[in-house]
Amino acid sequence: MPRPSVCIVGAGLAGACAALYLADTYDVHVIDAEEAASGASGAAAGLANPLMGRRANLTWRAAEAWGALTETIARARAKSTFNDSGVLRPTTEPKQVRFFKDAASEHPRWCDWWTADTLAERYPSVQAHDGALWLPRGGAVDVPAFVRAALVRARTAGATYTPRTRLLDWTPHDDGVAVHIESGRARTTQQYDYLLCCVGQGYPSLPALEPLDLHGIKGQTLTVRLNDAPSGLPPISGRGYIVPNQDTFVLGSSYEHEFADLQPSEAETQRILQKTSAMLPALERATVQDVAVGVRVKHDATNLPLVGPFQHPRTWVMLGLGSKGLLTAPLIARKLPQWMRASHRVPAAIRVPKALLPNSWTPTPS
Numbered sequence: 001m002p003r004p005s006v007c008i009v010g011a012g013l014a015g016a017c018a019a020l021y022l023a024d025t026y027d028v029h030v031i032d033a034e035e036a037a038s039g040a041s042g043a044a045a046g047l048a049n050p051l052m053g054r055r056a057n058l059t060w061r062a063a064e065a066w067g068a069l070t071e072t073i074a075r076a077r078a079k080s081t082f083n084d085s086g087v088l089r090p091t092t093e094p095k096q097v098r099f100f101k102d103a104a105s106e107h108p109r110w111c112d113w114w115t116a117d118t119l120a121e122r123y124p125s126v127q128a129h130d131g132a133l134w135l136p137r138g139g140a141v142d143v144p145a146f147v148r149a150a151l152v153r154a155r156t157a158g159a160t161y162t163p164r165t166r167l168l169d170w171t172p173h174d175d176g177v178a179v180h181i182e183s184g185r186a187r188t189t190q191q192y193d194y195l196l197c198c199v200g201q202g203y204p205s206l207p208a209l210e211p212l213d214l215h216g217i218k219g220q221t222l223t224v225r226l227n228d229a230p231s232g233l234p235p236i237s238g239r240g241y242i243v244p245n246q247d248t249f250v251l252g253s254s255y256e257h258e259f260a261d262l263q264p265s266e267a268e269t270q271r272i273l274q275k276t277s278a279m280l281p282a283l284e285r286a287t288v289q290d291v292a293v294g295v296r297v298k299h300d301a302t303n304l305p306l307v308g309p310f311q312h313p314r315t316w317v318m319l320g321l322g323s324k325g326l327l328t329a330p331l332i333a334r335k336l337p338q339w340m341r342a343s344h345r346v347p348a349a350i351r352v353p354k355a356l357l358p359n360s361w362t363p364t365p366s
């Protein structure tokens with residue numbers, strides 16, 4: 001039996017994880033307008049933090065998401081890109097002491113409350129308002145390296161990958177999808193059984209995606225070098241975040257809801273240095289080596305990713321990973337082969353809005 005074919009558009013976290021799982025049962029062809037991890041995935045600091053925000057709220061399906069991340073790292077043979085040492089969350093304001101203590105009593109499997117003395121004993125170079133939350137299940141991933149490793153593994157399973165090839169548009173029909181692409185100056189149309197659109201921050205260039213109500217938030221991260229850096233630090237997330245990466249640190253991040261271009265901003269660089277130095281004063285001596293800019297894509301209505309068939313049974317999307325690509329892309333990707341066989345299995349929380357589902361779509365059978 002010939003395997004169904006799928007064109008995965010976008011080789012960021014979403015497209016690479018999808019290719020890794022779909023390549024076993026589909027003829028997968030991945031295209032990217034530029035190179036792998038050239039969108040938001042190239043700017044991500046790589047924090048995998050299951051208790052996010054000021055109140056340390058547990059992320060969507062956290063246990064499953066953490067399991068999916070570790071499984072996907074193993075499947076991509078990308079262990080060297082993953083630091084699963086835990087995540088430290090120093091308090092940054094008086095109110096957070098209560099929020100973090102509550103989180104520790106509500107989610108004892110996920111986190112411990114550390115007093116200021118415990119923090120000073122374990123990580124004397126880290127400053128907090130008063131104590132910290134310690135997350136043993138958390139860590140950081142070198143996202144571009146992980147994306148590249150996932151693509152290599154997908155190719156070993158038979159997938160093909162073509163960079164510098166842009167999706168222009170698509171035309172669904174009864175038997176599949178005609179995918180219109182541009183490579184160099186050549187425009188062609190290729191036929192696939194399915195299209196899976198994982199274009200991340202490239203969504204504004206595709207007017208067909210407009211009805212999905214996506215919203216972009218520009219962000220930048222810094223790579224800094226620090227002589228005599230304190231050793232053995234875990235990833236730290238407070239006001240801003242600090243991710244140790246071999247002999248450098250990645251610092252983040254800015255959040256710009258209105259922006260005219262994707263140029264880095266010196267003012268944001270200074271703000272990031274200021275807020276991260278408040279947690280790790282040694283960073284006052286850091287020198288900036290690189291600045292990366294990306295756009296987090298969010299679905300305005302739900303704050304969760306958008307997955308599944310969009311307007312036609314053969315045209316699928318995996319978009320809106322927001323600030324949590326590492327805790328959503330693997331979680332979704334490992335279910336995709338099952339969901340693409342039976343689209344009603346896509347959880348209602350992440351399905352595209354009802355009005356944009358294919359006409360033939362039927363709700364979950366009883």
Ligand SMILES: Cc1cc2nc3c(=O)[nH]c(=O)nc-3n(C[C@H](O)[C@H](O)[C@H](O)COP(=O)(O)OP(=O)(O)OC[C@H]3O[C@@H](n4cnc5c(N)ncnc54)[C@H](O)[C@@H]3O)c2cc1C
Binds near residue numbers: 013032048321326
């Ligand atoms: C500053 C910053 C810091 C972040 N930090 C973290 C973090 O610490 N932890 C975390 O989990 N998440 C983080 N994120 C979020 C994370 O980066 C995203 O959720 C994730 O990378 C999105 O992946 P994606 O594959 O959906 O999109 P993208 O990474 O944007 O990938 C989309 C790909 O599609 C390609 N493309 C676009 N349009 C087309 C087209 N028309 N045709 C062909 N190809 C196309 C692009 O070239 C790109 O390679 C951060 C994001 C930013 C911006």
